[in-house]
Amino acid sequence: MLDPVLARIDADLPHAIQRLLALLRIPSISTDRVHAPDCEVAADWLVQDLIDMGFKAAKHPTSGRPMVVGQGGQGDRHLLFYGHYDVQPVDPLNLWDKPPFVPEVQDTPQGRVIRGRGASDDKGQLMTFVEACRAWIAVHHRLPARVTVFFEGEEESGSPSLVPFMEANKDLLTADLALICDTDLFDRDTPAITTMLRGLVGEEVVITGPRMDLHSGMYGGAAINPIRVLSRILSTLHDENGRVTVPGFYDGVEELTPELRAQWDALGFDESQFLGDVGLSVPAGERGRGVLESIWARPTCEINGISGGYAGDGFKTVLPSKATAKVSFRLVGQQDPLRIRESFRTMVRAMVPADCTVEFRDHGASRASVMSTANPAFEKARAALSDEWPRPAAFTGSGGSIPVAGHFKTILGMDSMLIGFAQEDDLIHSPNEKYDVRSFHKGIRSWARILAALS
């Protein structure tokens, strides 16, 4: 059953690439209202493509960007596949070698790549599954299982419509297992099933001191400076061992099991190279924890942005009225995002002096997801991946947050299996994003194998 499908995938690759390029040309940036119509166009494109290959599919409006849901195949086994068609903003535009929405296939010393915004995150990834289904239907006129595909258009802007849509469409979306394609290979030759995903709390802190900007000569030494207050607050968020100081922060954090630690040790992860690739040499996380453990299995606090006063060229002796920071927490295990948010806010409020006020803005909260690999589907998928790639597949963690996996569990009662073919050098969220043609090709073949294995 499988071999002719794989052969069909190989033969059809040029056309599959053309279809992906067409989708990449649509600038479906979800965070920017100007691109809302482009998100509609991308959703329509996907609906039409699903219908063309024999799915029943429709665009579902939300108060934000639309959802796409398609249904194909039959049988007792019901799989839900999730991806997102929206992409990150493209600034700074001047750092792109080519226009971000004029994608192309390029030959590079590392092989052929598909270059453009969304090539990897997540249009290229979601199309691996679509193309696998297309090949199955083309060869066998049917799918090996009942399949629902579910494409979101707000993943890069906090998914405001996701939970309401899931809650209102439980019957449509509930399946036996969710497949999510938005993660990385472990390395070029080693596929990964991500079984641990960090959660995320996003917070914005605005400190206000004087009610207007002041001249620092006239008021310096008399008026409180909100940048000074903010710096002091931010400087207390980590202790000297790199641990986060928010009270109760580590409640619910679990140590790695010896088994998982041994599995990860066996991966041969190269800390020096991982850091060296971005110009660094010293792990910046908790003292005594390795890089892999720090990004896969430990919680963090990062300052993602800070602003206040004069930041242009030259100098301006202003004592500003306001200073702002964006702070995020990555969560693991059973950490409770809402309790952490409250604890953080309480801690910050206690550090705000009499003459300042603090205002918080909520930029989302999601729990970590830890998958139960006891579900036999995990071992079946691992074997299928191991057949396709040079090295056996690994169960891994991921530093990023994919809140949808948590929502599938809590709202729809479904486990999720996260399998993706992106690589660390794909420059997702950055200029010159790319997806290896090899990732795309072997990704399609991988899903064809997994569909067979899980049916």
Add this chain to the structure above:
Amino acid sequence: MLDPVLARIDADLPHAIQRLLALLRIPSISTDRVHAPDCEVAADWLVQDLIDMGFKAAKHPTSGRPMVVGQGGQGDRHLLFYGHYDVQPVDPLNLWDKPPFVPEVQDTPQGRVIRGRGASDDKGQLMTFVEACRAWIAVHHRLPARVTVFFEGEEESGSPSLVPFMEANKDLLTADLALICDTDLFDRDTPAITTMLRGLVGEEVVITGPRMDLHSGMYGGAAINPIRVLSRILSTLHDENGRVTVPGFYDGVEELTPELRAQWDALGFDESQFLGDVGLSVPAGERGRGVLESIWARPTCEINGISGGYAGDGFKTVLPSKATAKVSFRLVGQQDPLRIRESFRTMVRAMVPADCTVEFRDHGASRASVMSTANPAFEKARAALSDEWPRPAAFTGSGGSIPVAGHFKTILGMDSMLIGFAQEDDLIHSPNEKYDVRSFHKGIRSWARILAALS
């Protein structure tokens, strides 16, 4: 001699205001290259106005904005008057009630004001002296002393050409005493001769961590975050008592003499109102020091700007490559700006972790100026001011930095007497800057009296 001059000033006030409005219409922002031609226009306007009233005057090119020097009167007594014709940038433009360079006279509950960028700082102030000279010449066909006027066009952008120009034009500029009009009244009814001016060191600190912006999910907990490093550095610049921690910072700082402290206590300065006017209630300087002492006679460290990562709307989980702060120090007494700069840099370098680099940018350095009030001109001017205003004139300090006073001393060997008629609510450097018509009118009359007193 004096009474007809004062009468002439009163009668000519409407025309004097019209002349000031003409000067205010020229958008001579020095820090912005786009406005370089406007600075030329402002300089030309002043040269022509000086020539019209009987001075010999010329525009002197520099590598930046031009200087204006005019010479009038004769006699043994030679006074140099300094002001600046350049103005601050106008952003944020949306907070101006009227366009900043379409000045007008407005009636307000506090009296008539001249509204527009530069109305107070420093075009309105410098024209008080010009108008006083004009009245003297109109009435007596001569000035009571030899007068050189010297107008700079780079005061708001660090005065890069000032020292070279002074050094190259010592003969042109050296007089018995410098008069500088760029300071405030003590309060609405109390004129001030500023005898202590704080110095200024401007520094920019750029911390670089990873060589590109990273995804905080993929790298958070592994890669050093330069905002975190910068916050920690900035949070150590003050101790728990509000003292600056830069080693050696307080070398050369002198305590107030009992006499000066008694004089300042007698001024009846209202701390609560000063802070309340900007929405504050607690002095933010060194513990145990009053507001007046803190801003006139104590050194400070302020963070004037900070930036790094994503500061736009919404949230972006970036772990940035760079973070930047602009830091300034106000200096008093004999503090050495160059030693403080070096000590600050040494202190910062010691806090930069292995994987980060720090880069500093020099935004100027000037010593504090402390005038010797033993010069009899100070008491003569004080008496002249006391005749004009409801309350006797005071010797005061100033929190701001007017480096030119220091340069007059070190380069030209001249003492400076700082007399100005601005008020705290003039909104200098801010939207809706204004100058009271009363300040302008009584300012002109004050200079007419001082010219008589010093001749």
